Amino acid sequence: MKRINRLYIKSIFSALVISLLSCSDDFLTKEPKGVVVADLLNTPKGVDNLLIGAYSLLDGAGSSNGFPSYAYPASIRNWVWDCASDDAYKGTTLGDFATGGEVERYEALPTNQLIEQKWYVMYDGVSRANDVLKALAKAKVNMSEANVNVLSAQARFLRGFFHFRLQQMHFQIPYITEDVADPALVKNDHPVWDEVETDLQFAIDNLPESFPGEPGRATKWAAMAAKAHVHLFQKEFPAAKILLDAIIASGKFALVDNFRDNYTASTENNKESVFEIQSAVNDGTSQGFNGNPDSWTTNPYNRFLPTCCGMYQPSQDLVNAFKVDKDGLPLLGIGGPKYNDTNLKNDMGINSADNFVPDTHLLDPRLDWTVGRRGIPYLDWGINTGNEWVRDQVNGGPYIPIKQMFTKAAQKDASHTTFARATAINYRLYRYAHILLWRAECAIEENDLPKAMQLINQVRKRASDDFVMGKVNTYAFPSSVTIDVDYTKPAANYLLGEYKTFPSQAYAREALQMELRLETAMEGNRFFDLVRWEKDAEVLTKFVENDSKFRVFMKGAQYKKGVNDHWPIPQSQIDIQKGVLIQDPAF
Structure with missing residues (x-):
């Protein structure tokens, strides 16, 4: 608008x-x-x-x-x-x-x-x-x-x-x-x-x-x-x-060809958008007040980017959720390993100048369009070199968000000319992917599992070959280093497959709930989804228990069932x- x-x-x-x-x-x-x-x-x-x-x-x-x-x-x-x-x-x-x-x-x-x-x-x-x-x-x-x-x-x-x-x-x-x-x-x-x-x-x-x-x-x-x-x-x-x-x-409506097109100013109001909150900059208003207000504070804060302020950082649990098995399917924990049984290797507490060899685990490619992490290109702003890209790892972990960040190439049009914190990137409140996944949820509740699988697979297929390109072969980033990047190769070991069967209604529910999480991560949906699924106490109690082992700011936190929902x-x-x-x- x-x-x-x-x-x-x-x-x-x-x-x-x-x-x-x-x-x-x-x-x-x-x-x-x-x-x-x-x-x-x-x-x-x-x-x-x-x-x-x-x-x-x-x-x-x-x-x-x-x-x-x-x-x-x-x-x-x-x-x-x-x-x-x-x-x-x-x-x-x-x-x-x-x-x-x-x-x-x-x-x-x-x-x-x-x-x-x-x-x-x-x-x-x-x-x-x-x-x-x-x-x-x-x-x-x-x-x-x-x-x-x-x-x-x-x-x-x-x-x-x-x-x-x-x-x-x-x-x-x-x-x-x-x-x-x-x-x-x-x-x-x-x-x-x-x-x-x-x-x-x-x-x-x-x-x-x-x-x-x-x-x-x-x-x-x-x-x-x-x-x-x-x-x-x-x-x-x-x-x-x-x-x-x-x-x-x-x-x-239809899914756009590329997952990333749901998060750029140049592809706004596209065929996937059902209702989109409009933003504008460089329109004569002070400091881009018509811009996306979230971008003022929730984009990364470091010397490589013209943004602020490092709020709203992705969790380790979210990053773990993007791990997949040999068929490119999420690790749901039903008859096999669960995604958060172990953490994906990360650079927490490791200086950018020090050596860090990333994990080679198979990953859903949507991870690196959602979360900025060490050794991966951060859009076209350069290679994320880890600690120095995060405002304070101790208080937010080693990851930064991506979805609402503009590209360097689009900076002139997508951000305010004198106040780059204000951006013209719209927020897609309701998009066709939501419609398909919500309809799959309804199908699961009436036990129409083939219908649900077909709808979920539509969303998965769209992202199956949408890779971040740029394989980094440098593992330590002192200020003098020339980073070796091969932009002809994917940045990580990506694989995203389609479901072949839903063996039970319970399995289908887990698949649907995971798909909503992966597709819309860092878009503000997760807490309210957990509450409406009545899984908030189960999931968040376990989350705090796990996170407290390596996140000092979560120590002593307690999710109280029936209170914190x-x-x-x-x-x-x-x-x-x-x-x-x-x-x-x-x-």
Whole structure:
């Protein structure tokens, strides 16, 4: 939605609207006092400007306060909360981002600032969506019914989506609609899945299949994907199946040829993209504020790259998950070895100038498009020489992320000219690979294992020959060394095969859950997937047990079943709405 984002930042009128309609101290916007401004908004143009303001919060960074820090917990990528999974660490240095360390170690209390900030931004988004609907009720006398319905559907998609993101986080939340007289009196006395579904169904019924020239607006297909996702969280597989089948049968989407094309600015809004959060730089905004806010802090921090700040680093457990057997299949641990029985050899604690010979284990090639590791080309920025490419190994391990990093060749267009931390790389929230894998999940739950295998294999086949090229024959990297690289050879020992059979439903579930992890690693999905599969306690207890053997920052961490699968309601909000909001009993 590059046009939408530019309008939001560059239009003085829109900025005024947003400042007047943004959240009050209790995070629940009340009607503005300015009658003249309200009248200006009650027009077709005013309604669309308000809608633009609501869309702008999808990236989590549009609130008037705290940019970019509020974009950490409110990020569309959910990367802060993914640090509570077995995929990632908060990274950076020991003293930096201490509140993220509390999330990482399952110690976040109701007073944790990140919990409060996500609440703030999500309800700011809800408020803005409701402002659209309020203004639309007065402006529709000058508009066609079809136009009214399309604008309403976009606002209700956004309102449903922002509530969905909060319901993922908390045990119960208040659902705020445009006809609520006083939002501060709305209780959080039940989960709001049904309300989310109602808003998303209205969007499905009234949104068009596309908005030519405006790819960032929500379409019918985006609403279907979101509602299917909501059904999956409730284990409503038949309902999700209907929506996913409709997306597949539409013929509107397909997997792109190369896995990496889902993560570059030059291949955005491609045939795989169902709903994509747009980013833009070099458009006249200060420091690239329309850029991807995650890139401000979660790209690597070292002297070789123009980025910052080393947060959100891949875990050893994630790297291990990319190991495969002689047939190129994951090590699921059913009748054979499990991927994390042993660690893939790594350079933890080894200086870049010292000798390190990498492991020759067979690997899924998606590893080196997801994780930066020693002895492998880091896109076109050069060879990752290990320790000196990581901000602080002791506090984040030896690996760095790749998916949202721009190439050196594309730096001029993909990053801000004077502030390279801001990038134009979109975030693909829902892509066709999600649709195929979620549909496979539904097939497994109805025990249609051949269907599930066929869908999973589609995703695997796409990545089977997508190799990082550049075999490094140098094993020590003092500053004076000339690195010997053969770019005609794969960088590692890659093999990715297709499943020939699913011998049982249990095996198929493990295969599907592993495939979702490998395909979407470092995209913020893992923790919430573990929770909805009800595997969080089993997996994360074992993860902490293993990790504590070699990660000092995980020593003493404890995942508590029935407690750490959600985060508490912010204490500040409980205090503001005394007698209205109730705290999660687990806290």
